[in-house]
Amino acid sequence: MLDDKHLKHYLVLFVVLCLCLALLLFFRFNRLAQIGVATFGSSFYCFWGIMHHALEERLNKKIVTEYILFGILAFLIISTALSV
Amino acid sequence: MLASLPYRHEKAIQNWREDPRAIQKFKFIHHFIPHAYHKTRAQLLSTRAFLGYFLALFLVLGSIKLLPKVIPGILGYASNIFSRDLLTFTNQKRQEAGLHTLTVNPVLAAAAKKKAEDMFEKGYWAHVSPEGVEPWDFILAEGYDYSYAGENLAKNFNDSKDVVDAWYKSPSHKENLLSANYDEVGFAVVNGVLDGYETTLVVQMFGKSRNPKPIATRVEVPETPAPVTVSALEEQVAPAQVVPKVDVAMVVKVLAFSLGGFLTVLLLIDLWYSKKHGIIKLSGHTLAHLVFLVVTFVSIWVALVPGRVL
Numbered sequence: 419m420l421d422d423k424h425l426k427h428y429l430v431l432f433v434v435l436c437l438c439l440a441l442l443l444f445f446r447f448n449r450l451a452q453i454g455v456a457t458f459g460s461s462f463y464c465f466w467g468i469m470h471h472a473l474e475e476r477l478n479k480k481i482v483t484e485y486i487l488f489g490i491l492a493f494l495i496i497s498t499a500l501s502v
Numbered sequence: 503m504l505a506s507l508p509y510r511h512e513k514a515i516q517n518w519r520e521d522p523r524a525i526q527k528f529k530f531i532h533h534f535i536p537h538a539y540h541k542t543r544a545q546l547l548s549t550r551a552f553l554g555y556f557l558a559l560f561l562v563l564g565s566i567k568l569l570p571k572v573i574p575g576i577l578g579y580a581s582n583i584f585s586r587d588l589l590t591f592t593n594q595k596r597q598e599a600g601l602h603t604l605t606v607n608p609v610l611a612a613a614a615k616k617k618a619e620d621m622f623e624k625g626y627w628a629h630v631s632p633e634g635v636e637p638w639d640f641i642l643a644e645g646y647d648y649s650y651a652g653e654n655l656a657k658n659f660n661d662s663k664d665v666v667d668a669w670y671k672s673p674s675h676k677e678n679l680l681s682a683n684y685d686e687v688g689f690a691v692v693n694g695v696l697d698g699y700e701t702t703l704v705v706q707m708f709g710k711s712r713n714p715k716p717i718a719t720r721v722e723v724p725e726t727p728a729p730v731t732v733s734a735l736e737e738q739v740a741p742a743q744v745v746p747k748v749d750v751a752m753v754v755k756v757l758a759f760s761l762g763g764f765l766t767v768l769l770l771i772d773l774w775y776s777k778k779h780g781i782i783k784l785s786g787h788t789l790a791h792l793v794f795l796v797v798t799f800v801s802i803w804v805a806l807v808p809g810r811v812l
Contacts, residue, residue, distance in 0.1 A: 442805035447668035484786040
């Protein structure tokens with residue numbers, strides 16, 4: 419199960435992602451702002467993953483790549499949906 | 503029983519090593535489940551697989567952009583927009599702001615229709631046509647002598663409420679919606695093919711007439727012109743219901759959900775299989791990836807609308 423430290427990290431992630439969702443809803447008719455929010459959300463996720471693993475002292479190149487790939491994928495999916 | 507297990511296990515491994523089909527099966531299954539020996543995720547969650555997903559997304563995006571140029575009208579935006587609803591939602595916003603409601607003027611509606619048809623005919627999406635014709639020219643050409651006039655445009659929307667909400671969220675369009683200078687409004691909801699996509703254009707023209715009488719004469723309304731009712735408006739401007747062969751917005755949503763759903767299933771298998779077999783991998787947190795993907799899906803479902811305003 420998640421320990422206290424993990425729980426705090428996950429809470430930060432959850433709150434920021436929910437904030438991004440709320441901002442996407444707020445800027446529902448403003449594509450440029452939505453792209454900005456998607457960029458921020460994806461970048462934050464990469465940052466969160468790297469920081470979380472760095473604090474746990476188990477960061478390696480593979481983990482960094484994995485978070486970056488997930489961040490890019492989510493951004494591309496949202497951008498594709500926004501481009502139509 | 504227990505003592506015989508290692509021998510049986512070794513035997514099984516020996517048999518397996520000699521069976522090419524078993525090796526193939528072993529390799530194939532690790533596309534979906536983590537590798538206990540190498541302590542890695544399923545191959546479909548590898549860097550190479552992700553590069554494949556990126557390529558697939560670029561191909562989809564490229565097809566959506568190129569296909570309408572090759573076969574115009576095959577892709578489009580489903581819509582169900584009614585002038586009646588546009589009027590209701592517009593007046594609702596004005597009442598909320600403490601303003602008087604607008605009445606429909608058929609001359610403004612005719613000008614709006616001409617503008618929408620002109621955009622389809624000449625293939626542009628702008629307030630000013632490529633020849634430099636301005637919205638006021640359409641209004642004046644219909645014989646509406648105005649002291650104030652304005653124009654809002656929208657395209658690719660699915661329903662009337664989204665159109666008015668989008669205008670309301672944009673400061674310049676909101677200014678038109680909530681201007682006390684206007685008394686009358688005209689709507690045009692016209693279907694056609696623009697830039698290769700089958701779509702619906704919505705034109706909203708606002709005005710304050712200098713002299714209402716000539717307008718009534720021009721549209722041959724009886725001597726005592728009655729205010730135009732909602733039902734009359736529906737008769738003048740047909741509701742637009744577009745059902746394209748392929749709805750772009752739906753295609754993109756389905757593809758995004760298919761890819762995202764597939765990755766979610768792979769991550770759930772990874773979570774379950776790794777726990778069951780005690781595989782400790784040096785990788786990112788599966789739970790974090792799942793949360794991130796779910797937020798991405800919800801964003802696409804609730805926050806992204808294809809419509810644009812101008």
